Amino acid sequence: MVLGQLGGSITRALQQMSNATIIDEKVVSECLNEISRALLQADVQFKMVRDMQANIKRIVNPDDLAAGHNKRRIMQKAVFDELCRILDPGKPSYTPKKGKTSIIMFVGLQGSGKTTTCTKYAHYHQKKGWKPALVCADTFRAGAFDQLKQNATKAKIPFYGSYMESDPVKIAAEGVERFKQENCDLIIVDTSGRHKQEAALFEEMRQVSEATKPDLVIFVMDSSIGQAAFDQAQAFKQSVSVGAVIVTKMDGHAKGGGALSAVAATKSPVIFIGTGEHMHEFEVFDVKPFVSRLLGMGDWSGFMDKIHEVVPTDQQPELLQKLSEGSFTMRLMYEQFQNMLKMGPIGQVFSMLPGSSSELMPKGHEKESQAKIKRYMTMMDSMTNDELDSTNPKLMNESRMLRIARGSGRSVREVVDMMEEFKRLAKIWSKMKGLKIPKKGDMSALSRNMNAQQMSKALPPQVLKQMGGMGGLQNLMKQMGNKDLGGMFGGER
Numbered sequence: 001m002v003l004g005q006l007g008g009s010i011t012r013a014l015q016q017m018s019n020a021t022i023i024d025e026k027v028v029s030e031c032l033n034e035i036s037r038a039l040l041q042a043d044v045q046f047k048m049v050r051d052m053q054a055n056i057k058r059i060v061n062p063d064d065l066a067a068g069h070n071k072r073r074i075m076q077k078a079v080f081d082e083l084c085r086i087l088d089p090g091k092p093s094y095t096p097k098k099g100k101t102s103i104i105m106f107v108g109l110q111g112s113g114k115t116t117t118c119t120k121y122a123h124y125h126q127k128k129g130w131k132p133a134l135v136c137a138d139t140f141r142a143g144a145f146d147q148l149k150q151n152a153t154k155a156k157i158p159f160y161g162s163y164m165e166s167d168p169v170k171i172a173a174e175g176v177e178r179f180k181q182e183n184c185d186l187i188i189v190d191t192s193g194r195h196k197q198e199a200a201l202f203e204e205m206r207q208v209s210e211a212t213k214p215d216l217v218i219f220v221m222d223s224s225i226g227q228a229a230f231d232q233a234q235a236f237k238q239s240v241s242v243g244a245v246i247v248t249k250m251d252g253h254a255k256g257g258g259a260l261s262a263v264a265a266t267k268s269p270v271i272f273i274g275t276g277e278h279m280h281e282f283e284v285f286d287v288k289p290f291v292s293r294l295l296g297m298g299d300w301s302g303f304m305d306k307i308h309e310v311v312p313t314d315q316q317p318e319l320l321q322k323l324s325e326g327s328f329t330m331r332l333m334y335e336q337f338q339n340m341l342k343m344g345p346i347g348q349v350f351s352m353l354p355g356s357s358s359e360l361m362p363k364g365h366e367k368e369s370q371a372k373i374k375r376y377m378t379m380m381d382s383m384t385n386d387e388l389d390s391t392n393p394k395l396m397n398e399s400r401m402l403r404i405a406r407g408s409g410r411s412v413r414e415v416v417d418m419m420e421e422f423k424r425l426a427k428i429w430s431k432m433k434g435l436k437i438p439k440k441g442d443m444s445a446l447s448r449n450m451n452a453q454q455m456s457k458a459l460p461p462q463v464l465k466q467m468g469g470m471g472g473l474q475n476l477m478k479q480m481g482n483k484d485l486g487g488m489f490g491g492e493r
């Protein structure tokens, strides 16, 4: 995602400002110009950037930026708040209710990822116990029905469409009626797209909307369309009552600023983002963590919330204690492997630690990876309690490795491989050492309790670089004692 570059540019602009000996209007203006340039480069619409600049100038009082005050924090918070304000239209979108029929119509240009997104949306709800169904009202593109049919079959979602019927309005109405009879609670209507905004497309969309009376119209937008986002989104909004936005292809080279424009143009919130071609590459969109990431601030709240969300309450203290101790043992690795195989909750948390499971269980190689993990576990079954509980990798000398290989019927090479994996995971685990775990939602407590060294180890290297290295991070950390900054990390404010 190119979004990270935006964070880097903004951080640098703020850094330059706080380095200045005298902060006057000129320095503030320069800083704001720099930030505006970065936003424009990220495809945020020109008018929005201009308004934002004016707002920040109004909010930030030059006296507050005088010596002794934390200038960088004040500016950063103003930028953060402004971006959140733009992305939050102030009212939530229509929320379907499980068990009660809702009709959701998807609109967007051809190739925006509409059909893929319809299935992702259905699949997301299906996993949560809904009864979704898909209707293909795209009669314009040959193959659209086949694509939807294929996706729907793979995800085991009922679908409706026709090879013969050329009237999309008729298909949409029939499909919706059929699935109402079948008591589906989420009826998703995929409509035609065109290469560009055309009168015929909008007329067809309007008619489908009239015939199906959707509870929610979702506008699907490809994040790489750049500055064209605002006009495109507005054109759709003028034809049908768009109530929510889904931004796709956020995994590519998209600059992401278009998302801000789509919200402004439709006055509707972004509800999900697409992060890949596969069904599960679909994320709920949350404004604050998104802006944190946009500003290169990292998303600690996501990690901590995940712990609170997926780990049973009685297991939380133990896991958090182990994380904070940072000492990794073979036994802990064994338990994590067990959990990963079961896809148990701790396995999920473990897999969120940077670099931990993507290497151990690369996508598309799950079977081989599982077999490897099982082999490792067999070898660990031949280890003594002392070996399992030791934090000293030197304990594993040649004769111990030979014994384990013999005992488990595996080769010494495999035992050595397992030890390498152990060292790699222990290194990742140790980055969490000293982490004091805040109460749910209180992220500022987390930031207060980490020192710059610990944080720098835990941050991805490119993010650290964007923050101006260790120096930049230390500066930032100094500002983090303040509760207000907790909001930047998605916590309570």
Ligand SMILES: Nc1nc2c(ncn2[C@@H]2O[C@H](COP(=O)(O)OP(=O)(O)OP(=O)(O)O)[C@@H](O)[C@H]2O)c(=O)[nH]1
Pocket (backbone or CB within 6 Å): 108, 109, 110, 111, 112, 113, 114, 115, 116, 117, 138, 141, 144, 147, 192, 193, 194, 248, 249, 250, 251, 252, 273, 274, 275, 276, 277
């Ligand atoms: N990388 C990436 N690719 C995506 C994403 N969403 C969709 N795609 C791909 O984008 C291409 C177009 O997606 P479709 O779902 O066919 O687009 P559409 O808007 O339905 O197109 P029409 O039916 O012609 O209007 C496909 O190759 C998808 O796999 C995403 O979030 N990330």
